[in-house]
Amino acid sequence: MDLIKLTISEAKKGLKKKEFSARELTENYLERIKKLNPQLNAFITVCEKEALESADHADKLILQGETWEAQPLLGIPFSMKDVYSTKNIRTTAGSKILENYLPPYNASVYQKLIDSGAILLGKTNCDAWGHGSSTENSDFGPTKNPWNLDYVPGGSSGGSAAVLAADMTIFEIGEDTGGSIRLPSAFCATVGLKVTYGRVSRYGAISYASSLDSMGPMGKNVSDVAEILSVIAGSDSHDATSSPRPVEDYSSSLNQDIKGLKIGIPSEFFSKGLNSEIKDAINKALQIFKEKGAEIVDISLPHTEDGIATYYLIASSETSSNLARYDGIRFGNDREYFGQEAKKRIMLGTYALSSGYYDQYYLKAQKVRSLIKNDFEKAFNKCEVILAPVSPIPPFKLGEKIADPLQMYLVDVYTVLINLAGIPSLALPCGFSKAGLPIGMQIIGPQFSEKSLLNVGYQYEQATDWQKMKPEL
Amino acid sequence: MKYQPVIGLEVHVELKTKSKMFCGCSADYFGTEPNTHVCPVCLGLPGALPVPNRQAIDWCRMIGLALNCQLASFSKFDRKNYFYPDLPKGYQISQYDIPFCDKGEIILSSDKKIGITRVHMEEDTAKLMHQLGISNFHFPKETTFPISNKEKYSLIDFNRSGVPLVEIVTEPDFENSQEVVEYLKKLQQIVRYLDVSNADMEKGDMRLEPNISVREISNLKSQISNELPKYKVEVKNINSFRFVEKAINYEIQRQGELLDKGKTPIQETRGYDEVHNRTVSQRTKEEAQDYRYFPEPDIPPIRISESQISNLKSQIPELPTEKKNRFIKDYGLREDQAFQLVETRKIADFFEEAVKIGKKFGIEATAIANIMINKRVDWSRMLPAELVEAIVKSKREDLPAMELENIISEIIKKEGSAVTNYKRGKSGSMEFLVGKVMAQTKGKGNPNQIRQKIIEKLGEKS
Amino acid sequence: MAKFDIRHTAKLANLGLSSEEEEKISRELEEILSYVNKLNEVDPDLIGVEPTSHITGLENVTRPDETSPSLTQTEVLQNSKNTHNGMFKVPAILEDL
Structure with a gap:
């Protein structure tokens, strides 16, 4: 049995039947990481010692008869974007400022995962502070796309999608401020969920832009993502913006019929600038939904074109404040260590908030944000979910866009709107380009519609084989 | 006087909540080992998030209500x-355009109103300690410590x-340092009455920042009389009423002298040097501070309903001014007496309790007030009942023997049937007679002694 | 649009920029700022629109006044390069005043 190819449910089945131990499982992944990480640069930190200790502990619990009802991820190895605070395990946010930082506490998401028995393999690479769409802005070097090492894996959670595509982990926890889970998922043919803002606690996750940051699961298929969400979702007394809404069981409802489901197609997303191969892939996906009885509805999101400007003003303003704590006194290196992109966004945000410019930039962006939110509310009166491309272009080559920041920003044109509206979106693979690079789509729903998005995604996944495709490494 | 001072005041009051403003660390930091009441939130660690303390918010609002402020139904x-x-975070969580409370006032003894611009909630900063000998300047808010080497x-x-801080900002309504000090004493008394802060100056529970400018009197009479001076000088972080008075007086004189020379004082922040009784320039505002305020994205907005406001109002105790007025009305005290007896809630409560007990012994409230104010008795170590007992005792000793004799004779004459009943063996009648005598003496005299005297008197007659 | 004042902004942001960085960031930010100025076209739609600073609709999320354990002094100081007597040590601050 090839242990590195397992999904969560397959790994659990094997552990239950004692076909392999948690230690064997963990060792297989650690070996795979050792083999592939030099090429991919997808992990910043691998915590081999801690992982093996946790695996031995899990094996002991399994022997003592501990059940997966009590600890739903017992013995399952995983990895996290390096923005989650992990007690005494280096946490860098992809920045040299934190290259030696050992948090004295755990992020709530990480605490929930280890409480449910999961085993942390390591921390994955990302654009420093989440600032980027290609992982080229990591101070620890870019991550390569496992499908073609000359290409970027997307960003900012590029390491997260790369380690999934390369079978270096079973599941991942990413973080999405303007598309950072969905773009890498689309570029690496993996599944990623950007949750409703407030559905998963942000406590302990290093902030990029507080009003947009969404924590979320990434996996090799939809049912894994659903299972992880059930573990990490929920209110947190340490996060005042986390929602008190009860957590649903996202796994048990994945086989609902979608006959009569109204799927909205935003005309603005399919106009100029959308790559034709992506357009074709989405149309084919629509065909599958139609065959399953879904109804296609034309909708409009009139402020689509304002998304990028609105997003960059709000995100940069918030990040200029969030990154003010890095002064080198209590932890980390001093402000000289900020990379170019971080400095640029801090400068943009500082400017947008400064006296005389606040109304023109920050306040205006917050008002446009209200319009974008209203656009979605209106759209969801006509449809239950929206189907859209994740990115207007397929994966691009390393170095191709780094010199042209505005072009890089425009890659996020379809994803930032979702963060501005605070709604959930599930990204999943829907094809490959002629060059053999992944194409992804996103299924967007109203606030707290994760259950329905996962079901719709699952229905699509059952009808296709994309998730079974693997890069040759 | 050629110049009229224009003075406003910002006061920071530290609340005495159990925990800090945005985390569960103990807010009681005085005298603790350094960096032991600290967590990811108040250390500003990456990823930590603030959750506001509802007790602190309520107390901030109660201070606002006690200062006759309006409460904002929607705030943030x-x-x-x-x-x-x-x-630690590179920003302070505070309140900008919608403070919890605004538009209040405090009325001074002269009936002058000092306008309260706003009362808002924020968090305290960490404590800095500086090496001695870096400069002659004493940073009053901080401590200094000696070290042997020259490293700075x-x-x-x-x-x-x-730690939760409430900032109370006044209008520039003060004209001299005495008004400022009176205002400060009233404010201190109010927060202590509310029991929301110890308001202990020594411990830095109250920090004072006056802003001072002066305008020419001649300008006052002309059309621009209400225009404020075009500059103001802030004196930062003063921790005593005495120093705030001195700093203001120093500034009034310094600025007056500059104006005499035809110069305009510059807008700046100064510190008070208590050793030399002077203010020292800290930084000039050549470019105004730009704090880039924006709504805190980590904390959802805060709203209060009318019924919650009523509920808060009902929790506000009787405040010093109302209490003083009631004491004058109910107990016939003089203004100055009442003023002294409402100094603290403890004193006022002691007084009222003593009055209640004293009433049973025919002791007047004014008598209790006199004793307490003149401190003829060290009542601070007594219970109210003990004070009353002491008064009763001292009065008894004061009663001249002849006077008592006369009163007893008179009562025996008046209460013939009680005398007869006593002689028939009804012992209760004796207590009745003693009571009558005591009523006549207004509580003076020892009941046992009086009883003895009555028995003696009745014996003589029979 | 007024020219971007890079020095003033860098001072507010507490960033020390080299002259090359100043030049590069100025250029890129001016390009971004002229791009975001496209939002001016939305102005007519913004009349009477309230800004969104919180997307959740939550209000009054507070905690009771209860204490919870703090970190140990060792944990507090463990990531600092410069400590003394249980405190963080920084270059003398008073000289700036």
Whole structure:
């Protein structure tokens, strides 16, 4: 049995039947990481010692008869974007400022995962502070796309999608401020969920832009993502913006019929600038939904074109404040260590908030944000979910866009709107380009519609084989 | 006087909540080991998030209500962005355009109203300690410590970081330092009555920042009489009423002298040097501070309903001014007596309790007030009943023997049937007679002694 | 649009920029700022629109006044390069005043 190819449910089945131990499982992944990480640069930190200790502990619990009802991820190895605070395990946010930082506490998401028995393999690479769409802005070097090492894996959670595509982990926890889970998922043919803002606690996750940051699961298929969400979702007394809404069981409802489901197609997303191969892939996906009885509805999101400007003003303003704590006194290196992109966004945000410019930039962006939110509310009166491309272009080559920041920003044109509206979106693979690079789509729903998005995604996944495709490494 | 001072005041009051403003660390930092009441939130660690303390918010609102402020039905927290080593996040969570309370007032003894611009909630900074000998300037808010080598550095203790602070800002309504001091004493008394802060100056529970400017009297009579001077000088972080008075007086004189020379004082922040009784320039505002306030994205907005406001109002105790007026009305005290007896809630409560007990012994409230104010008795170590007993005792001793004899004779004459009943063996009648005598003496005299005297008198007659 | 004042902004942001960085960031930010100025076209739609600073609709999320354990002094100081007597040590601050 090839242990590195397992999904969560397959790994659990094997552990239950004692076909392999948690230690064997963990060792297989650690070996795979050792083999592939030099090429991919997808992990910043691998915590081999801690992982093996946790695996031995899990094996002991399994022997003592501990059940997966009590600890739903017992013995399952995983990895996290390096923005989650992990007690005494280096946490860098992809920045040299934190290259030696050992948090004295755990992020709530990480605490929930280890409480449910999961085993942390390591921390994955990302654009420093989440600032980027290609992982080229990591101070620890870019991550390569496992499908073609000359290409970027997307960003900012590029390491997260790369380690999934390369079978270096079973599941991942990413973080999405303007598309950072969905773009890498689309570029690496993996599944990623950007949750409703407030559905998963942000406590302990290093902030990029507080009003947009969404924590979320990434996996090799939809049912894994659903299972992880059930573990990490929920209110947190340490996060005042986390929602008190009860957590649903996202796994048990994945086989609902979608006959009569109204799927909205935003005309603005399919106009100029959308790559034709992506357009074709989405149309084919629509065909599958139609065959399953879904109804296609034309909708409009009139402020689509304002998304990028609105997003960059709000995100940069918030990040200029969030990154003010890095002064080198209590932890980390001093402000000289900020990379170019971080400095640029801090400068943009500082400017947008400064006296005389606040109304023109920050306040205006917050008002446009209200319009974008209203656009979605209106759209969801006509449809239950929206189907859209994740990115207007397929994966691009390393170095191709780094010199042209505005072009890089425009890659996020379809994803930032979702963060501005605070709604959930599930990204999943829907094809490959002629060059053999992944194409992804996103299924967007109203606030707290994760259950329905996962079901719709699952229905699509059952009808296709994309998730079974693997890069040759 | 050629110039009229225009003075406004910002006061920071530290609340005495159990925990800090945005985290569960103990807010009691005084005298603790450094950096032991600190967590990821108040240390500003990456990823940590603030959750506001509802007790602190309520107390801030109660201070506002006690100062006759309006409460904002909708409010929020904002980030005030600036860099300083005592500010761990690089921003302070404060309130910008919608404070919890605004538009209040305090009335001075002269009936002059001091307008309260706003009362808002924020968090304290960490404590900085500076090496002695760096400069002659004493940073009053901080402590200094001697070290042997010449290395210059500052040390930071985050135990105070995140302790809830209420900032109370006045209009520039003061004209002299005495008014400022009276206002401060009233404010201190009010927060102590509310029991929301110890308001202990020594411990830095109250920090004072007057802003001072002066305008020419001649200008007052002309059309621009209400225009404020075009500059103001802020004196930062003063921790005593005496120093605030001295600093203001110093500034009035300094600015007057500059104006005499035809110069305009510059807008700046100064510190008070208590050793030399002077103010020292700290930084000039050549470019105004730009705090880049924006709504705190980590804390959802805060709303209060009318019924919650009523509920808060009902929790406000009788405040010093109302209490003083009631004492004058109900107990016939003089203004100055009442003023002294409402100094603290403890004194006022003691007084009222003593009055209640004293009533049973025919002791007047004014008598209790006199004793307490003149401190003829050290009542601070007594219970109210003990004070009353002491008064009763001292009065008894004061009663001249002849006077008592006369009163007893008179009562025996008046209460013939009680005398007869006593002689028939009804012992209760004796107590009745003693009571009558005591009533006549207004409580003076020892009951046992009186009883003895009555028995003696009745014996003589029979 | 007024020219971007890079020095003033860098001072507010507490960033020390080299002259090359100043030049590069100025250029890129001016390009971004002229791009975001496209939002001016939305102005007519913004009349009477309230800004969104919180997307959740939550209000009054507070905690009771209860204490919870703090970190140990060792944990507090463990990531600092410069400590003394249980405190963080920084270059003398008073000289700036």
